[in-house]
Amino acid sequence: MSSRKVIKIAGRYLLALTMYFVSGLVLAQTAWDLDAVLADSTIFDEANQVTKRDALEIEGIRLSPVEGEVLAFTQRRKIAILSKPLQSSGYFLLDEDKGACWAIARPFPALMIITKEAIIQRNRDGSEQVMSTDKNPVVRELASLFSSVFTGDVSDILLSFDVYLLRDGMPKAGWVVGMKPKGKNQYGKPKEIRLIGDSTLRWVTFVNQSGDQTVIEFSAANDQPFDVSARCFKG
Amino acid sequence: MFDANKHHVRAILWGCLFALVVADFCRIVVQGWPVDGDIFSLLPEESQDASVNTAVKYYQQSISNKILFFVGADEPASAKQAAELLVEKLNGSEYVSSVNGAMDNASETANSLLYKHRYQLLSSAAKEMLSQGRATELKQQSLQMLFSPLGVTDSLLLQYDPQLLFVDFLKELTESVSIFSITDHWLTRSHEGKTYFFIDVDLGDVALPMDHQIALVSDVRLIQQTVLGTSRDVSIVSVGTVYHAAAGVSQGKKEVSTVGVGSAFGVLLLLTLTFRSVVPLVLSCVAIGSGVLAALVVCFHVFGRIHVLSLVFGASLIGVTIDYAFHFYAEKNYDGATSGGYNGASALRRVLPGITLGMLTSVVAYLSMGVGPFALMQQVALFSAVGLFASFLCVVCLFPLWQGATGIVATRAKRFSSVMLALPHTAVMRHKYRVLMLVVVAMSPGVFLLTPLDDVRLLQSSPESLKSEEKRFFDIMGVRSAFQFYLVSGDTVQAALQTEEALLSKLEQLKNAGAVKRFNGITQVLPSIKTQAENYNLRRQSLVSDDQWADYYQTIGFDDDQQAAFMDAFLAQNNNQMTFDAFSASALFERTKAQWIGLVEGRYYSVVTLSNVHDVNALLDVERELTDVVWIDQVADFSSVLKEYRESTTLWVLLAYCLIAIFLMVRYGIKTGAIYMLPPMVAAWVALGAVGYVGSVFNLFNVFALILILGIGIDYVLFFAENEGAAAPTMLSITLSAITTILSFGLLALSQTNAISGFGFTMLVGISCVYFLSPMYAMKSQGDQ
Known part of the structure; x- marks a missing residue:
């Protein structure tokens, strides 16, 4: 083999290798492998634990979705004993004063607004169920958990959960915040929660005691079949 | 001679009686003063039914023997740390019988008992929907629970309760029973930006002697101060009947000594200035002392214990019991030197009709205050009547015995009299x-x-600081427990439970109408056997006949095998009602036992407590509509x-x-x-x-x-x-x-x-x-x- 040929082949390999690395880098910059992130338990290593309330702020991590911006969400709930995942989708809107609104569109329309004071459920027929947080501690737990998460209030979370942060190896300067309830597991509280995002929050996942998993994915709401803001807060 | 002998015999008899009284008094003191400061002990027996009264007393006892704490801070972690320290210190106190702070696995064990009987338990909303054939709504509710982002679901729960009716029951239960959040196994409340951790202390026996109550409270307050000293950020608020009792007792003690010492000092000063002799001084002290001792001993025997307010009233008796001694010595010594003086016997003979009449009218006047259902005035009346009579006896039996000089009336006193x-x-x-x-x-x-004001609280003199601490506690708690409650009874446990259910369903309507904010009864957790059987049957009927459920199972992906397994489990649980015995042996009972009095004189009693009562009349109407329900206010x-x-x-x-x-x-x-x-x-x-x-x-x-x-x-x-x-x-x-x-x-x-x-x-x-x-x-x- 002539030396020119060798150089040529070597050059191709080199190019391929470069391409491979470059494309790998590019891919790493653009794509999240959600299953891999969810399967990775190293997030809960002691080294990743966050103990100070301003630790996330320092890292420049914004747990909450952008206020006032309508997002689309898809929820997949995998319950071990059910033959298919329970899937729902709709729109999400955060308002600092009025709360976090989940406007479910599929499989049936329903609306849920979470504030620190109450969880309001609006049914198809327009009827409303208000579960006040000062009446029901479970509602209060959930409302407080969700509003802490969606307003980025870490100090509340730090009290009930051990909080972990992982940034290494995440695409797009992304981050994973993991939470585990302190002490023994309690009914109604998830076993672990992960918040995954980069410039914004992209997924929230819950795993409960029996291993059932819920994944909520947020994305830009390009087309809205109805005025989400009006339905949420003016209806 | 005969007369002198008669006086000796009288004196000896009196001496024996006095010795007995002193001995008995010493015995009582050694056993610990049965003095209380609890305002409840003054309340009259208000119902005609004796067993109702006994049941009410049991209930009072159970709420009196508790101290409740809130330990709060801006930073929840420091509040928790302080709460843990407080629990540790309280556990070390000799006066405290148990301290409940962080819960162990109580809630899980409790839920597991309920889970065992899940097919017999329904929320009131679910029961209403099922009994009215509104299965579609129920289905919609279950679907929302499964699909909503906040849904609480679990494979384990779903497998044997695909409609999630047990979750629904638990939701209603927590809503009606608990006002707390649970933070890291602690009951907590958030108030004005602070997180407060709740601690519940059981004191065991509250019928503590006076000094123990005061020692207990100062011990608890000292512990509180120690914990507060560890962090600047932390605040502790606590309430307990024992605080009021101890404050009442300390205040009462102070007043007893002010009135007692003040009166005694005044009496001695007057005696000294007027008669200028030691004998009247000494004998008058004996007259007062014998009166007070006899009054105390008789009261302890008749009432078992004596209220500190009675003692305050009683202390004023010193100024009255001395009257007979005054009459005696004024008569005996007025012209002592000039007219050769009376001897004791003739002085007594002169004053005896007057002081006997005086004693009788005063005793009758005092005793007439004791007629009526009124513990305090009964005690005051008996105390005063006995005290007066005993000191009268002392004057009559002991005073004439002294043959020597007893001084003469000072000129200044005579001058004053003439003026x-x-x-x-x-x-x-x-x-x-x-x-x-x-x-x-x-x-x-x-x-x-004159503006009449007949309020029982006029008998209470709790310090402002205690009242404001109590107000703060209930502000944090978010509810204000009412003094009023319902007492429900039945010949059997189940009869009492069924009556209570009838009461609660009426109260539910009143709650919706805004007459009351909350109410609690044991049947919210333990329905009667009858209701449990009804619940099961309603559910079975719906599962068998409503075709909604096939559609529902398909939507959620609950396959045929799973449906069959569930139905087998469901049908096997027929007649698996939760019994009172199983319930009372569980951790759940611990949390609801304030609502259950149990067997009292042949009947079973439960208590339905209320918070934030807005319309007492509406609540009173409910009592009239139901038998075996008594409104206690x-x-x-x-x-x-x-x-x-x-x-x-x-x-x-x-x-x-x-x-x-x-x-x-x-x-x-x-x-x-x-x-x-x-x-x-x-x-x-x-x-x-x-x-x-x-x-x-x-x-x-x-x-x-x-x-x-x-x-x-x-x-x-x-x-x-x-x-x-x-x-x-x-x-x-x-x-x-x-x-x-x-x-x-x-x-x-x-x-x-x-x-x-x-x-x-x-x-x-x-x-x-x-x-x-x-x-x-x-x-x-x-x-x-």
């Missing part, structure tokens, strides 16, 4: 009836200003008893004044009799007017004072009327008695307890007035000439 005796003869007394008229008219606006009942009793006692007092007037008119003729009635009547009017003018409240205790003003006032009048010849010694002894009586009741007027100070003030004004009026109207004076 007082000269008063009726002064020029102004020509117009004595006009003067009296003027006084009556002047005081009338005061009398019309102790504050209102007791206050209305106070009111009724004030009204009826006022009538009795008027009757007593009339009867005495008739007696005087029969004895002395209509005109003179009417004149003799003037001093106590005008004194009572002036006293009432003064109460009105100073703007203090008017209640039963002022009326009691009127009885004593009549009793004591008539004594004064009669002494003057009957002893016109020996006016000087009478004037002296009445002056001395009046001074000590006024001193004692005047000191009572300083009490922090509204009812006691009102009584003292009325007495102070009334007795002062009657003292000045008696000689002027009971003796011949300028106006009569």
Whole structure:
């Protein structure tokens, strides 16, 4: 083999290798492998634990979705004993004063607004169920958990959960915040929660005691079949 | 000789009796003073049904033996740390029987018992939907629970309860039962930006002796201070009946010593200044001491324990029991040196009719205060009557025994008496009836200003700091427990539970109407067997006949095998109701046992407690509609008893004044009799007017004072009327008695307890007035000439 040929082949390999690395880098910059992130338990290593309330702020991590911006969400709930995942989708809107609104569109329309004071459920027929947080501690737990998460209030979370942060190896300067309830597991509280995002929050996942998993994915709401803001807060 | 022997025998008998009293008193002291400061112990037995009363007492006991804490801080972690420290320190206290802070696995074990009986338990909403055939709505509710982002679902739960009706039941249960959040195994509340951790302390036996209660409270407060010292950020708020009891006892102790020491000091000073001899001093101390000791011993035997307020009233007795000694020595020593003096026996013979009559009228006056359902006044009445009688006995049996000198009346005292005796003869007394008229008219606006206030809380003198701490506690708690509650009963446990369910369903309607914010009963957690069976049947009927469920199973992906497995499990659980025995052995019972009294005199009792009551009348109506449900409102009942009793006692007092007037008119003729009635009547009017003018409240205790003003006032009048010849010694002894009586009741007027100070003030004004009026109207004076 002539030396020119060798150089040529070597050059191709080199190019391929470069391409491979470059494309790998590019891919790493653009794509999240959600299953891999969810399967990775190293997030809960002691080294990743966050103990100070301003630790996330320092890292420049914004747990909450952008206020006032309508997002689309898809929820997949995998319950071990059910033959298919329970899937729902709709729109999400955060308002600092009025709360976090989940406007479910599929499989049936329903609306849920979470504030620190109450969880309001609006049914198809327009009827409303208000579960006040000062009446029901479970509602209060959930409302407080969700509003802490969606307003980025870490100090509340730090009290009930051990909080972990992982940034290494995440695409797009992304981050994973993991939470585990302190002490023994309690009914109604998830076993672990992960918040995954980069410039914004992209997924929230819950795993409960029996291993059932819920994944909520947020994305830009390009087309809205109805005025989400009006339905949420003016209806 | 015979006479002397008779006196010796009397003295020896008295000595034996006194020795017995002293011995018994020592025994009582050694066993620990059974003195209480709890206002509840003064409440009258209000129901006709004895077992209801016993049940209410059990309930009071269970709430009295608790201290509750909130430990709070801006930073939840530091609040938790302080709460842990507090629990640790409280556990080390010898007075505390158990401390409940962080919960172990109680909630899980509790839920597992409920889970076992899940097919028998339904939320009230689900029950309503099922019984009205609204399965579609129920299906929609279950779907939302599964698909919503906040849904609480679980494979384990879903497998044997695909409709999630057990989750629904638990949701309603937590909503109705708990007002707390759970943070890291602790019950917590958020208030004004702070997180508060809740601690519940059980004291065991509250029937603690007085000193133990005070020691317990100071121990608990010391622990609280120690924990507060560890962090600047932390605050601790706590409530407990024992705080009020201990504050009442300490306050009472202070007042007992103020009144007791003040009166005793005044008596001794008067004796010394007037008679200037050691013997009257010593013997008078014995008379007072024997009176007080006998009164205490008899009260402990009759009532088992004595309330600290009774002791405060009782302390004023010192100023009254000394009267007989004054009469004796004023008579004996008035002209001691000049006329060769009386010996003890002849002095006694002279004063005996007067002091016997005086003792009898006072004992009757005091005892008449004790008629009625009123623990405090019963104790005061018996205490005073026994005390007076014992000191009278002492004067009669012991005083004549001393053969030696007992001093002579000081010249200054005699001079004072003569000045007082000269008063009726002064020029102004020509117009004595006009003067009296003027006084009556002047005081009338005061009398019309009187505002009756019959509130049981007038008997409580808890410090402001305690009240504001309590208010803060309930602000954090978010609810204010009502003093009112329902007592539900039944011949069997199940009968009581069923009656309670009927009550709760009515209360649910009232809650929706805004009459009450919350209510709690044991059947919210443990429905009756009957209801559990109904729940199961409703569910079975729906599962078998509603075709909604096939569609539902398909939507959620619950396959045929799973459906079959679920139905098998469901059908196998027929008649698997949760029994009371299983329930009472569980951790759940621990959390609801405040609602269950249990078996009392052949009936089973449960308690339905209420918070934030807005419409008492609506709640009272419910009692009328149901049998075996009794509405207990102790504050209102007791206050209305106070009111009724004030009204009826006022009538009795008027009757007593009339009867005495008739007696005087029969004895002395209509005109003179009417004149003799003037001093106590005008004194009572002036006293009432003064109460009105100073703007203090008017209640039963002022009326009691009127009885004593009549009793004591008539004594004064009669002494003057009957002893016109020996006016000087009478004037002296009445002056001395009046001074000590006024001193004692005047000191009572300083009490922090509204009812006691009102009584003292009325007495102070009334007795002062009657003292000045008696000689002027009971003796011949300028106006009569």
